[in-house]
Structures are given as structure tokens and as C-alpha cells.
Amino acid sequence: MARTIPHDRSLTQVQPLYWRIAAELLGELRDGTVPPGERLPGERQLAEHFGVSRETVRQALEVLRRSGAVATDRRGSHATLPGLAVETATSPTFPVGARSAGPGAADRATVAWETPPPEHAEALGLAPHRRTLVHRYESTDADGAGRRTAVTSFSAVALAEVAELARYRDRTDATGSAQLRRAYDWMRKAGLTLHHRDAITRLPGASTVRVTRRVHDQHARPLEVTDLVVDAQQDALVYEFTLPAAG
Template structure:
């Protein structure tokens, strides 16, 4: 069976079609349609977007690579223009509910390589009893009345795409301290756009609340799920968001 290849539209300004596509793509990079540092859509998507063949897209990307405006690694191509990193406007602390540096609080964080809870396994798309990286966080004030405990399970996608997380597998013994406060920064550096959903519920009649955070990337792949339990008798959860001005 003969294989057909889409034909590019005729040139309109004397330049090769791939130069035109490179210019259009550069405009989208500069105006923030594709944020700096974020992975570019695949060749097939770009070909449909610009109405050209995939070969023309490859040539256009090569033009941008030669000029240093696009970089390509094993995770794909991404823009290297100066600008705000992906998701910088939103402040995300890992794990959800982690306190700012407080000399009065006693914090402990460790990681283990174990099968997560059934609820976490289902949310991450893991087979039952399949182990993964599990992070445990505990913070308490000296009087013991302000206690926070959080359990986070990471998905296979997060461990495969984020090198800094993957390295913890060999030292996940449950005893070695493991502060992963930069986990979200590592994910963004790996080219992942982070979308999170936080659900807050009261725990029965107790003066406690439960916060469940689910994080997925731009491809709707789950990255992590965290369950935080807060003794809310004298405590408060503070969520801080910053929205950039229009234009």
C-alpha cells in the first residue's frame, strides 16, 4: 500500500516553508503561548497546528536548535528563551502543609520503597502491591498540640521522568532523613507542567482536617498523591497564590 505524506502549502514570501514555521513557532515562544522551559508539543501536533508536514516541523526545530532557542534531550524539545519558569506564579510547597522553617517545630521526613495504600495505588495507576517511593513527613510543636503528618506516594512516571526523585530508591530505608522540599521544582525542571487539586475534609468529630493533594502533568499523567492530617485545634492551613497581571 502506498504511503502518502501531507504536502506543505505553497510558499508566500520567498522563504523556505520551514523558515516560515520556525518564525511562527518563535513568535509563540516569545509571546508565552509555549512558556519558557516547558516541553514543546510533539511533531505531529505541530504539523497539524501549522498545516505542514512533520518533515517541515523537524527542519524548523533544527533551525531553532542551531540558534540556541530550542534544546532537545531525551524528554523532548523545550524552549530556552529567558523568562519565567513554568508555574512560577503559583507557590507550591512539598509536601502540602509543610511548615516554613520554624525553630520551635520538630520536623522529620523519610522515604521508603514499599507498596502504597490501595487508595494511593489506584490514584497513581499502580498495580496492587507494586512498590514505589513513599515519603513520610511529620511536624510537631514542643507542646505536641500542633501536629501534622503527611504521606506521599509517587507514580512510576514521576520516578522515571524526574532524576532527582529516582535516585532516592536506593536509599529509601525509612530511617535516613529525606527532605524533598524541592520536589516540585525538580518536576518543573524535568519539563512537567504541574496541575494540582487539593481536597479538604473534616475528620469525624475530631478537631482535625485531612487534605488530599493530587498532582498530574500536562498529559494528565498522575505524578503524586499526598494525604495530610492536621490537628486543627490551634493550627491553621495557609494557602498562598500569586496571579500575574494581565498583559
């Protein structure tokens, strides 16, 4: 019988550090941060993410392997928990404008707990200089063209209602990788009906387009604001998404 991790028991100083890291990583696997079948970040990246040594990460992964939550082969470690795979996610990918990286393309996403841009703070109803969770995304093609940058700020409501987002508050340093592409699924799982409003404008004197997305819930409470800037080499930017009704 596969062993399970008693991650809900109180964590004490007697408990090994690697056991706590295993519990935290298991939580991320369960909430879909790393979807089933997808490779986990390398040991060095995980060590930076959790602020521990690579040896501690190695021990934590061994605990998860014994419990059946992680499998390792020649390609590395990957999640084996049942759940929705990336291709079957029911909501649009976060952030707006995010795309699958092609051969040679470069994508980077980070989070930080900081003061958001003033226009974001106003739209989210945040007091001046109040910090919140801020997500940054950057993508370029293999030849350096097609650059996309997005800055997202989350509201106090989103952090209070969505446990998967709140988890990042104490683990943000603006340097570690942070893929929140299932953020909209997490919001809907928390019982929030999402209303998206996207405004698309071409920036004067430049071949770039800005997309500003505002998302609020069924109670008209703001959840997030995203500003996406796209290096558009064409005359028109076509943006299409489908938001299914909450079942």
C-alpha cells in the same frame, strides 16, 4: 584554579569509596537537595544516608571542600554551589502542609521504597502490591500541639521523568532524613506542567482536618498523591498557595 570532581567517569573498584560518595553528594548539591548556603547534615547523618563510615564521609567532604562545592566554618559545612536559595524557590514547598520549624518545633521526613496505601495505588495507576517511592512527613510544635502528618506516594511516571526522585530508589530505608521540599521544582525542571487538586475535609468526631492533594501533568498523567492530616484547633483551616506558570 579550583579542582573539579570528574564524577561522570566510570566508577571502578580501584576508585576510592570516598570519591564515589563525594560524587553522589555533589549530585545532591547540584539538584538542590541541599540549597546553596544551607548547612549540610552532620557526618553521622550523612554516613547513615549513604551507608558508609563517618571517616569515608569526612574524606568525601574534604574532596568537595577542595573543589569549592562545600565550605566549612564553625557552624558546620554548607553548600556553596550557585543556584536558587530556599527563599527563591519558584514552586510551592513539598509536601503540602510543610512549614518552617519554629523554636523548639520538631520536623521529620523520611522516604521508603514500599507498597503505597491502596487508595494511592489506585489513583496513581499502580498495580496492587507494586512498590514505589513513599515519603512521610511529621511536624509538631514545641508544646507538642499542632501535629501534622503527611504521606506521599509517587507514580511510575514521576520516577521515570524526574531524575532527582529516581535517585532515591536505591537509598531508602525509612530511617534517614529525606528533605524533598523542592520536588515540585524538580518536576517543573523536567518539563512537567503541574496541576494541583486539593480536597479539604474535616474528619468526623475529631479536631483534625485532612487535605488530599493529587498532582498530574499536562498529559493528565498522575505524578503524586499526598494525604495530610492536621491537628486543627480552629474552626477553619486556611490553605493558600500560588503556582506560577511555567516560563
